[in-house]
Amino acid sequence: MAIPFDYSAEYKRKLCTPDEAARVVKSGDWIDISMGGAFPSLMDAAIARRKDELRGVKVRGYLIFQPIQMVESDPTREHFIYNSWHLSGYERKLCDRGLCNFIPMVFRNLGWYYTQFLTVNVAIMCVTPMNEHGYFNFSVSNASARAVLDKADIVILEVNENLPWVYGGQDECIHISDVNMIVEGEHSPLPNVKSPAASEAEMKIAEFVVQNMADGSTLQLGIGSLPNAVGQMIAKSDLRDLGIHTEMLCDSYLDMYKAGKITNNKKTLDRYKSVFGLALGSQDLYDWIRENPGVVTYPISYCNNASVVSQLDNFVSINNCISVDLYGQICAESSGIRQISGTGGQLDFLEAAAVSRGGKAFICLTSSFTNKQGEMVSRINPTLVTGDVVTDPRSLAYYIVTEYGGVNLVGCSTWERAEKLISVAHPAFREELIAAAEKQGIWIRSNRR
Template identity: 50%
Template sequence: MSLNEEYQKKLVTPEQAVRVVKSGDWVDYGSFAGQVVELDKALAARKEELNDVNIRTFTSLRVPEVVKVDPEAEHFIFNNWHFSGIDRKLHDQGSAWYIPMLYHEVPGIYRRFLDVDVAMIPVTPMDEHGYFNFGMQVSHTHAVCEKAKIVILEVNPNMPKCLGGKEESIHISEVDYVVEANWPMFQVPSGEPKEIEKKIASYIMPLLEDGSCIQLGIGGMPNAVGGMIAQSDLKDLGLHSEMFTESMVDMVESGRVTGARKNIDRYKVTYTFGFGTQKTYDFLNNNPQCATYPVDYVNDPFIIAQNDKVVSINNCIEIDLTGQVASESSGTRHISGTGGQFDFAFGSYHSKGGQSFMAMESTFKKNGELHSRINPIITPGGVVTTHRALVQYMVTEYGIVNLKGLSTWQRAEALISIAHPDFREELIQEAEKIGIWRRSNKH
């Protein structure tokens, strides 16, 4: 049988494909910019026939149809490894649940612990060798397909073909059904960074060096750094980052990024997933300068540390006066997820000359009232994402401090120095109450 004959034999409509799903099944939907659309619609149409179908995905860029038709989760239970703003709202209304993890462990978690009854994965059209490319969602996708009892591909000609190091594609022989679709890629513009984000980024920029290997997290502030790098005179930077961001296109096209000084994946832009606007997708499509790998390679701290001068830059939500960082919840309200923050904070510090930055605005407003993000203790119910002993640089719009090697009273003093001035005296009083303030400390 030829490859095309095998393809035609496995080609079905979305409605035919989703008939394999049974009540109680675990179904994976793909991740990030690579989540099924037509199969989601077809599965949603079967709502009345199904109960307790568990769906797993990673960072929704749209509201899934299965949630729209079943917001009370009586038929479809929507589980997510990392929340977007959309997922956060779904969680608030009781329509979505979070799966705790360390990102570099996810492929191993699938292979060791999880059942996958049906994998539904968006891919590029089949090439002449019978392979479909996973596009910008290599992450843990091959591990999902390995564990799946049934693999259904949703072929989309708009998906960029992302060249990789390993596990970036799947062969027609490994697939049970093929569905054809033609939906546009999800457009996620990064937006212009706010002035306060540019201010925070300005504290980080002087610490970057020629040959630094950069990781940027999600959010306006990391993108502000990316924009500043593109306009800097830095030379021979590398990129080794879980996420490929919109600002990285500018970094590469400005000539700042060559990868010439990387020890591994030399000259390559290394990443495990990405999303942005069409500008991002066009840049990544069939680009031999870029190499996408599964996340158990990209985010493995011991792989990260093999490059010199790794710089990890991530956002957070809150920090307490001893240095514990919360990046995934505000109190009991779930906001985001662990993602790769821990992976890169650990890996970058163990890189020769490496640096790790946690950044946030010092305050937020709620109901018109100003609140500090630097607090005596993490807001009750809040999730600690990064252990206090792991945090290196902490940055707000009021400055930057290095917490490594500092005792609790020194940490309190350092963090209060970059808190909003309106809260500093109150923070000193609270630090005294919990025994981490010395009378000799500066006021």
């Protein structure tokens, strides 16, 4: 078959070593190093080798799971200042060490931030090898990739031979004509992100969620042991004809697909297609999405957009949080002032579920946890602990679920919220929560004890 145009000469002209490409970075620059499986490890190492030549280089990235050499080589932050949109476990430890600053955001708006407000001097990300038509694919890290690259003064692509080509509906590729430099080299396998095993309490939470779902629902799951528990329970349930429309694709979806639960044939938008913005999981997950016409990637500006989700009937959003107060304020990203993760798409999907016909949003948490001193601590509190970040305002709270059941806070007054939330708190804390509610003026005599 004839190839319309041969891009090999342009490819060779733009191909260079990581050290050659790293020379374009200047002191004071803003550089972007993407996220997850698109983290450019070869370019990171090359720029880190220039540490002594550079000062005040500001770096943005997120959900990076391997050591960032620019950061690790510069404990004083004189040369590189790293900032993350959403913390992985590794980036959380960087924050604890004073080597990372968090950037608050609403995920659906991230591309807009770049388009309208942010400076990007150099953008670097890993992509698949180029195809015969001159395109590189963003693979597991579509997210806001195109918006970042479009804003950058210089675009450097690092070809990662391990990335699967993923079909897409929008902005999943970049053409070589829009690229300044190309880097090649050997890479480690993609990040293998495993969810921890679910606890007994989390399985009870999952049971409530699954019992409140209907055949033909379209799902959005967060990451962690609880969504994993939901996926396992759905796989064993009688639910049928489920669809996928999610920010992040994880192994829970693959479990459901293998069990025959995912067909996408009841979706009222993107029918027969599983839609996602980024993927993090096992090699099995990455193999599943490789050139699979039934699994397509879109930018987060599409996946997390309420006006898009409103076109999906029976949309169900399932996410975790860290704590909730008696007013329904939800903290899902910090413990006091210590940043744990980020807002991610949780706020987006709370809003989106509310405008889907038949939609539901579940925010899930175990009722208590045991601290380092061995003491049991309630996750439902009179008010949020000092420093806790409000991820979701009380005005958007929907279902709150613990192992003691689930309550719907939509349209509830402050005293109704207090009563409902205390009913799903750990029994050991209910009396003191009632006393606090009385003191706060949100408990009335008719409330049940």
